[in-house]
Amino acid sequence: MTPQVNVAAAESAWTGGGSPYAVNSKKFGMWLFIISDALTFSALLMAYTYLRLATPEWPKPFHFSPSIIFSSIMTFCLLSSSLTMVMAVHSMHHGNRKATVRWILATIAGGLAFVILHATEWRNLIVNEHMSPSSNEWGEPLFGATFFGITGLHMTHVIIGCIYLSIITIAVARGKFKYEDVEVAGLYWHFVDLVWMFVFPLVYLMSAKI
Amino acid sequence: MRKTSMSDHATTAIEEVEHGTIKSFTVIWIILLIFTGIEVLLAYEQVTPVIMLVILIGLSVIKAALIIAYFMHLKFERFSLFLTLFPMLIFCILMMLVFMPDSMRSMLMRTQ
Numbered sequence: 642m643t644p645q646v647n648v649a650a651a652e653s654a655w656t657g658g659g660s661p662y663a664v665n666s667k668k669f670g671m672w673l674f675i676i677s678d679a680l681t682f683s684a685l686l687m688a689y690t691y692l693r694l695a696t697p698e699w700p701k702p703f704h705f706s707p708s709i710i711f712s713s714i715m716t717f718c719l720l721s722s723s724l725t726m727v728m729a730v731h732s733m734h735h736g737n738r739k740a741t742v743r744w745i746l747a748t749i750a751g752g753l754a755f756v757i758l759h760a761t762e763w764r765n766l767i768v769n770e771h772m773s774p775s776s777n778e779w780g781e782p783l784f785g786a787t788f789f790g791i792t793g794l795h796m797t798h799v800i801i802g803c804i805y806l807s808i809i810t811i812a813v814a815r816g817k818f819k820y821e822d823v824e825v826a827g828l829y830w831h832f833v834d835l836v837w838m839f840v841f842p843l844v845y846l847m848s849a850k851i
Numbered sequence: 852m853r854k855t856s857m858s859d860h861a862t863t864a865i866e867e868v869e870h871g872t873i874k875s876f877t878v879i880w881i882i883l884l885i886f887t888g889i890e891v892l893l894a895y896e897q898v899t900p901v902i903m904l905v906i907l908i909g910l911s912v913i914k915a916a917l918i919i920a921y922f923m924h925l926k927f928e929r930f931s932l933f934l935t936l937f938p939m940l941i942f943c944i945l946m947m948l949v950f951m952p953d954s955m956r957s958m959l960m961r962t963q
Contacts (some may be wrong), residue, residue, distance in 0.1 A: 687947040
């Protein structure tokens with residue numbers, strides 16, 4: 642083999658040389674995490690859908706007010722925080738760190754609003770509707786188990802996302818971290834938003850009291 | 852001086868094409884909000900759970916695709932990244948669907 646051939650082989654994306662995806666390792670790592678996390682959530686949502694279809698009288702306890710209104714506003718908060726996150730990545734791409742910090746703070750505010758509304762909603766269900774992970778008054782204990790399991794895991798993701806974004810904000814404000822770090826944090830945040838796009842219709846809208 | 856600013860402007864324009872503009876992000880956001888509104892309205896239509904499930908999941912898949920393509924930037928990445936990540940994910944999710952007919956069967960058994 643001549644050196645020339647070796648160089649050509651190393652540069653070919655199909656032989657693993659060069660950069661086959663043309664993304665940095667952090668971004669690729671985050672994508673792999675997102676895919677595996679997506680499988681976790683799809684397994685949970687599949688289990689929920691299975692139980693729902695297998696149960697003749699699945700409870701439909703969510704009143705328009707407060708549950709459906711609250712969850713719709715929560716959806717709005719998450720979608721808007723996704724938009725502000727895109728703006729943060731956009732600003733960072735143009736090297737504007739001040740604007741990036743402002744946009745990420747807006748994103749965190751959206752996330753916190755989501756968590757606070759969700760906690761209020763949980764409190765309403767636990768205190769007023771006497772619902773718990775193992776029992777409720779509608780005769781289908783699995784309803785509580787799936788509801789708290791799925792929304793709980795999602796809320797954990799939102800809380801972790803808020804902490805993650807706070808760290809990014811502090812670093813960006815101090816002049817540390819590069820564009821790619823903000824972009825990777827953005828990927829995680831959009832994924833959390835994306836999961837809610839499935840949890841909201843499946844868990845809330847399918848169980849709205851008509 | 853003038854030449855430099857013009858070339859800067861040109862670079863920005865190319866990057867905007869590659870990464871999307873503020874306008875395109877806002878348009879996607881509005882589309883996502885409209886779809887969410889449609890979903891909430893659908894929740895109050897009297898249809899069977901299976902049909903409702905199919906419509907809601909259909910709309911959610913479109914929303915997810917928009918988020919992945921534009922917000923998560925996948926449309927602007929190399930196609931090899933998409934090929935590595937998504938066919939596997941979609942295949943695994945479809946494999947989980949194998950259990951679904953069984954759920955209908957157990958409901959029939961219960962009502963008998």
